[in-house]
Amino acid sequence: MQLTPPPLPAGAKCKRCSGRGQMRLPSHNTIFCSDCFLLFCRNAVAKAMKKFGIPRETDLLVAVSGGKDSLAVWDILNELGYRTRGVHVNLGIDTFSDESVRAVEEFASSRNLPWSSHSIADLLGWTIDEIRPRTRRSICSICGAIKRQMLNRLAVDLGYGTVVSGHNLDDEAGRLLGNILRNRTQYFDKQYPYLPSPHPRMPAKLKPLYRLESHELRAYCHFASIRPHSASCPYARGASSHKVKEALNLLETKMPGTKRDFLFSYLRNRKPPQTDLSELRLCEKCGAPSWLPVCSVCALKAQLDAKRGEPEPRPEG
């Protein structure tokens, strides 16, 4: 369930400039015109950057999928005067990945921003479409691990100390609630929108959109004339994270501000976690930081490569 845009009362005015109201924010109990709304979003990101002490001179590598969130965060950081470069990971998911590159390309050229796309097939020799029928593990968790490792590597290769992602308030509140519901206390430590670099080969991770809701970012793209890739990943259907977000949106509709209060009150007394990396080594095969002699991505690659000669598994269903 996506939250539908909250209806605007007839003749509503912007509460900031008294212009024509174009966007209602129930969780803030306010209404903005398009310009003041864009400013509101940029201020939310500026607030996050200030909170985490990221100076304007920091070079930022923005992980872009072509969806509304990653294009919005890239646009906002650029508007705020940060030097950014986009990096796209091509997962090799049929038309989904092509669409995704198209949206990034269109946005980057409209803003004249540097970017590059990198295929996981170059790293692994396999695409997600090829991996999925060859594994029993959840493809979402495999894909996540590959993306994380590729982004770490690209940051090191391109000389960036900080990777930005487009995770928004709904993502973060949903992740927190999901971990609480399953009592996954081991993940609580990493539930913070800024993780400083714990190792020269692991850049800092930054989520400057954690103060903005999903429906606000959809509206941001609309008002900023950004055309994001709107399809969702064909393999993520039925993911439990979607169901948790749906439950939170149900509460949000009935009690506006629930998501925000929940996440913010959790974050209020926390600080960026300090990770103990004394046990960390480097993967024997690729040199990536790893807790085991061979990292999970190289272990997966070895498993897949061993089956290379076998006939292609029949598609499911």
Add this chain to the structure above:
Amino acid sequence: MQLTPPPLPAGAKCKRCSGRGQMRLPSHNTIFCSDCFLLFCRNAVAKAMKKFGIPRETDLLVAVSGGKDSLAVWDILNELGYRTRGVHVNLGIDTFSDESVRAVEEFASSRNLPWSSHSIADLLGWTIDEIRPRTRRSICSICGAIKRQMLNRLAVDLGYGTVVSGHNLDDEAGRLLGNILRNRTQYFDKQYPYLPSPHPRMPAKLKPLYRLESHELRAYCHFASIRPHSASCPYARGASSHKVKEALNLLETKMPGTKRDFLFSYLRNRKPPQTDLSELRLCEKCGAPSWLPVCSVCALKAQLDAKRGEPEPRPEG
């Protein structure tokens, strides 16, 4: 949103005795006939009583509203061989309270169980119907405080050390999630289905139904030929606790067992809380345990009594 009874596949059999399946329990991934289902519910309560170390000889005062949960817990404890007495608090809510007495009376005489009804008007001089238009505070929170104090007092007067209530898994999981969402950490300590008596005038509080879901208790009453009072309190509409339960039921429908896993994993590492009562005194007016010189119920009574001469406020709406 109440969970609708999960549909039974045609020709379904009881997984325990192979008799005709009559009740599907998605969160346990099983199906029972009516007899095995009644046994399942009684076992769940027996497990709770064992966990909290409540011996069969304990005299139990059961707080009964006439709803499905309180009548079910009374019936189950009686079936398990506990000596029980029902106690009903008459809140004075128009036809709702009359209906509530009727259901308790019918059940108690069918089982030949001792019980009595006590009106809050006798304690306070005011009914909930009279208090509601005279206060700006939430009537649910006032009503809760009055009921708690009346039950404490009745337990002392009737010589009972333990008060049982019919709170079920949905109530407890909903309360926990509500407190987590609002970061009300001060209430976490009391989130336990057994609170030992912390003071001679405060009996132990026991919730033996915390392992059973709301829809299971509705079915229990059906199969045990109990006719509960089915209306919900006219003043509780729109309560935020209902919305949180609704969100949990949404998750439960899509991921059966979510409520149970959530509550049980929270309780797993906890023990009955030890309350520090060194600061507790007795109310100057009524002698009830209180943190302030005058307890909240006597303070409310004084406020209401001061307005006694004033004309009755006009009904809302």
